[in-house]
Amino acid sequence: MNSKIAPIRLLLVDDEDDFRRATSQVLARRGFAVQDAESGERALELIRESPPEVVILDLKMGGMDGIVTLTEIRKIAPALPVIILTGHGRAEDAFAGIKLEIVDFLQKPVDLEKLATRVRALLADSRPVPLREKSIPDIFIPPTAFPRVREDASLEDVVMALQQSMGATVFGTVSEQGYRTILVYDQGDQFIGVIRLQDIIRLVIPAYLRLPQSSCFTGMFLSELKTLGRRTAGELIAPPASVSHDAPLMEAVHILLSRRLTSLPVLDGDKLVGLVTDQAVFQEIAASVLGEHGQARAVKG
Secondary structure (H helix, E strand, C coil): CCCCCCCCEEEEECCCHHHHHHHHHHHHHCCCEEEEECCHHHHHHHHHHCCCCEEEEECCCCCCCHHHHHHHHHHHCCCCCEEEEECCCCHHHHHHHHHCCCCEEEECCCCHHHHHHHHHHHHHCCCCCCCCCCCHHHHCECHHHCCEEECCCEHHHHHHHHHHHHHCCCCCCHHHCCCCEEEEECCCCCEEEEEEHHHHHHHHCCHHHHCCCCCCCCCHHHHHHCCCCCCEHHHHCCCCCCEECCCCHHHHHHHHHHCCCCEEEEEECCEEEEEEEHHHHHHHHHHHHHHHHHHHHHHHC
């Protein structure tokens, strides 16, 4: 009985002859069985004749481009794993590729070691998972994780709740540790807004510092601390900012950044269902940049 493992069958589709030839040779030396096609039309012929296990498809080609080719591939091989190569990426192409269930994007010039590793990882799983952008509910934190106060709570109550929340240590991911936001509810238990750490800090900034030619002096901070007064939570609520639970994730990220927020309420109608935090967004960036193994090293470090 022949116990030799059959090589992984790849189809490389690219209209650049030199790139296609050199890449095929390198991948062959790494143990892959590589077919190549110079056009989308030829790729479709090869897929019908002898289906590969993975297609590596250039996005920008003359004639039938990558997205059109991918659309046709999905008609004849709906589950065939496809990796897109791009040096000319546009947002609409990326969106189309994700909708057509690609499994990865790799940018030219291609790191062939990374490409080989990615192909092997795909086939180690009998059902490769297509790329899917996470939704807001995938990353938001439920309201129950945050401290909450009534709108008539005193400044002292608000500061104490925030201090206790920041001091609490919850084992898990970074996004589960030390919240800097308090939820405010009215007497009918209806969510009406949030108070963030920076809203408390903002109380000690005198209004005249926003005027031209204003300056700071020693003793100003202590002086302002003595004049905080008896405010209630309802008076401290931050200016309204929220996002719908079914909005694109980029909308939440854009609001966080443009409004310089650390957290953003997520609403389903007028009901609070969660909060997107800057920490949660950072974790998604870290997962993409570092990968799972890199994230594990970063946490241990």
